[in-house]
Amino acid sequence: MAVAEQGLLDIRRGEGQWVVVATGVWDISTLPSLDDAVRKIAPDRGDKVRIDMSGIDKLDSAGAWVLFRLRQRLQDEGYDADVEGLRPEHAGLFANISSAKDVPELQKAKFRPVLHMLEHVGRRTFQMASEARDLLSFFGEICFAVAYVLTHPRRIKLVPVINQMEQVGLNALPIVGLLAFLIGVVLAFQGADQLARFGAEIYTVNLLGVSFLREIGILITSIIIAGRSGSAFTAQIGTMKVNEEIDAMSALGLSPIQLLVLPRLLALILVLPLLGFYADIMGLIGGAIMSMFVLDISVARFIEQLNGALSMWTFWIGIIKAPFFAFVIAMIGCFNGLKVAGSAESVGMMTTKAVVQAIFLVIVLDAVFSILFSYLKI
Amino acid sequence: MAQQALVTADQQREAVPEPVIRVRGLRNQFGTQVVHDNLDLDVRKGEVLGVVGGSGSGKSVLLRTIIGLRRQQAGTVEIMGRDTSKLTERDAKDLRAQWGVLFQDGALFSSLSVAENIQVPLKEYTKLSRRLMDEVTRVKIVMTGLPADAAVKFPSELSGGMRKRAGLARALALDPNILFLDEPTAGLDPIGAANFDQLIGTLQQSLGLTVFMVTHDLDSLIAICDRIAVLIDKKIVVGTIKELLKLDHPWIQEYFRGPRARAAFGE
Numbered sequence: 001m002a003v004a005e006q007g008l009l010d011i012r013r014g015e016g017q018w019v020v021v022a023t024g025v026w027d028i029s030t031l032p033s034l035d036d037a038v039r040k041i042a043p044d045r046g047d048k049v050r051i052d053m054s055g056i057d058k059l060d061s062a063g064a065w066v067l068f069r070l071r072q073r074l075q076d077e078g079y080d081a082d083v084e085g086l087r088p089e090h091a092g093l094f095a096n097i098s099s100a101k102d103v104p105e106l107q108k109a110k111f112r113p114v115l116h117m118l119e120h121v122g123r124r125t126f127q128m129a130s131e132a133r134d135l136l137s138f139f140g141e142i143c144f145a146v147a148y149v150l151t152h153p154r155r156i157k158l159v160p161v162i163n164q165m166e167q168v169g170l171n172a173l174p175i176v177g178l179l180a181f182l183i184g185v186v187l188a189f190q191g192a193d194q195l196a197r198f199g200a201e202i203y204t205v206n207l208l209g210v211s212f213l214r215e216i217g218i219l220i221t222s223i224i225i226a227g228r229s230g231s232a233f234t235a236q237i238g239t240m241k242v243n244e245e246i247d248a249m250s251a252l253g254l255s256p257i258q259l260l261v262l263p264r265l266l267a268l269i270l271v272l273p274l275l276g277f278y279a280d281i282m283g284l285i286g287g288a289i290m291s292m293f294v295l296d297i298s299v300a301r302f303i304e305q306l307n308g309a310l311s312m313w314t315f316w317i318g319i320i321k322a323p324f325f326a327f328v329i330a331m332i333g334c335f336n337g338l339k340v341a342g343s344a345e346s347v348g349m350m351t352t353k354a355v356v357q358a359i360f361l362v363i364v365l366d367a368v369f370s371i372l373f374s375y376l377k378i
Numbered sequence: 379m380a381q382q383a384l385v386t387a388d389q390q391r392e393a394v395p396e397p398v399i400r401v402r403g404l405r406n407q408f409g410t411q412v413v414h415d416n417l418d419l420d421v422r423k424g425e426v427l428g429v430v431g432g433s434g435s436g437k438s439v440l441l442r443t444i445i446g447l448r449r450q451q452a453g454t455v456e457i458m459g460r461d462t463s464k465l466t467e468r469d470a471k472d473l474r475a476q477w478g479v480l481f482q483d484g485a486l487f488s489s490l491s492v493a494e495n496i497q498v499p500l501k502e503y504t505k506l507s508r509r510l511m512d513e514v515t516r517v518k519i520v521m522t523g524l525p526a527d528a529a530v531k532f533p534s535e536l537s538g539g540m541r542k543r544a545g546l547a548r549a550l551a552l553d554p555n556i557l558f559l560d561e562p563t564a565g566l567d568p569i570g571a572a573n574f575d576q577l578i579g580t581l582q583q584s585l586g587l588t589v590f591m592v593t594h595d596l597d598s599l600i601a602i603c604d605r606i607a608v609l610i611d612k613k614i615v616v617g618t619i620k621e622l623l624k625l626d627h628p629w630i631q632e633y634f635r636g637p638r639a640r641a642a643f644g645e
Contacts, residue, residue, distance in 0.1 A: 027553060028503075028504050028506070028514070028552060028553055029504065031504075031506060031510065032504070032507065032510070035507060036507075060553035060585070061514075061517055061518070061550075061553055062514045062517065062553065065513060065514065065517045066510070069513070089584075089586065090584075092580065092583055093584045093585070095584070097517045097520060342488070342534030343488035343532075343533065343534045345488050345489045346534075
């Protein structure tokens with residue numbers, strides 16, 4: 001390559017003639033400086049125009065396009081615009097790109113903020129409505145599948161259920177235990193701090209016991225499990241959807257609901273109350289240790305105080321909620337997994353959605369339970 | 379006899395000055411399983427080289443090694459006279475602008491539209507104005523035979539054939555010197571595959587491309603490949619179909635003399 005890597009555009013005028021002379025390298029690296037000059041070429045009316053390409057050493061499709069566009073424009077404006085000196089090896093390029101002029105501009109919709117916002121709101125409203133309907137229909141499908149399995153007990157496959165129980169239950173023990181313990185510590189410390197002001201330190205134990213057993217233990221567990229297992233359900237089923245495994249199942253006459261959704265659902269319903277109980281215990285241990293150090297309440301005293309503060313119902317109110325939370329988390333996780341469409345990006349989007357929806361619904365459900373229990377005066 | 383044909387290939391090779399890709403003594407292994415051992419290969423400027431071999435013979439591994447997605451255990455890969463293992467980060471980037479790769483299923487970025495996919499290399503490597511970049515994108519879309527409305531579509535909305543064309547458009551975005559194709563016609567219907575062959579043939583001629591094509595499609599081997607590289611026994615044998623037919627290696631004989639090959643040859 002003796003020639004410098006440069007493209008040149010020269011215009012020779014004279015005696016009613018315009019010659020556009022392109023020389024050197026016309027490729028994607030030299031075009032940024034050439035393109036504007038090419039666009040500005042505007043010959044005098046009535047002149048003859050020629051495009052001389054004999055001096056071009058290197059031409060790529062982008063360079064060919066810029067020259068082709070020039071010729072096209074000049075011809076549209078009524079000039080002859082003959083091309084000269086086109087090398088035979090470059091001729092194919094022109095043949096290839098000649099129809100590019102028919103491609104419409106890559107559409108960039110004009111940005112209209114108000115309209116855009118309105119459209120967005122409308123679209124999301126419809127989306128939410130249709131999603132709610134889909135979720136309801138999914139709930140119906142689950143009910144049918146449960147009914148079917150109950151009437152055909154041999155259809156129940158225990159191995160996947162146990163496998164899922166290990167994944168969502170056993171493997172979650174460390175994180176659930178640690179977080180519940182830490183929250184017990186924090187709660188005891190904050191409670192002691194406030195209650196000490198009117199000398200009621202001992203009621204830290206009541207505060208801790210009641211709030212943990214009724215609400216916090218199961219809520220924390222559910223939120224962790226929604227983040228940990230709800231997302232996993234969506235990602236697992238979603239990836240299978242992308243790989244067309246779900247379609248393969250249906251084609252083989254297997255029901256994805258029975259094979260994928262029910263085991264996860266059942267496993268979580270069985271495991272979440274146990275995890276909630278475990279979180280309660282860990283939280284109380286955290287609180288007891290904190291009370292021992294900060295308030296000098298011995299473990300025996302702690303237990304005695306706790307015994308007086310709690311009834312059996314305090315415990316049951318927490319645990320009763322667990323299967324419902326489990327159902328919501330598993331259903332939302334599987335539902336979003338089955339809604340994955342097409343791409344890897346969709347898996348990520350649906351996973352995020354599943355976690356947010358599951359946590360949201362768990363808290364809403366918890367509020368509903370609170371109202372219900374206050375009516376029942378428990 | 380095998381030796382003889384190889385010698386003629388070597389002699390031809392000497393007549394051609396500098397090969398675009400030169401592989402010497404390449405060794406690839408996974409654990410104890412050796413895929414390539416002491417493999418030599420030259421790809422000449424402006425040729426279409428078809429790479430064939432049985433399943434698991436390391437066709438894709440070879441392609442991945444040449445484009446630097448995989449580091450070889452031994453041997454050298456030189457592309458346009460530069461040893462790929464001894465490049466600085468910057469030189470490696472410059473070199474990558476010289477080639478385009480079409481992966482098996484297009485490997486389009488799923489979160490970007492077709493036009494945006496084509497613009498990824500353009501934005502990374504060129505200083506084109508917004509307007510010219512859009513025009514160049516349209517040129518690529520037309521060149522690869524995609525319909526005009528495909529530009530704004532997302533990969534998940536395209537058929538398999540269109541995804542391959544879009545992948546090719548992205549591979550050609552920078553007008554590379556070398557084009558690597560991994561099974562370009564796999565999964566296409568015969569008409570689509572024939573069109574794709576023709577497309578690669580025309581593009582190769584008009585752009586002066588060197589094409590390295592892993593394929594199993596006998597029709598495309600016959601239609602557009604100048605030479606064929608056969609991966610056997612961890613090495614490579616290169617030649618035109620006629621030259622290869624003279625070799626009496628059982629795999630080659632079976633491959634080029636089997637019923638499908640006979641049908642492709644029109645015998």
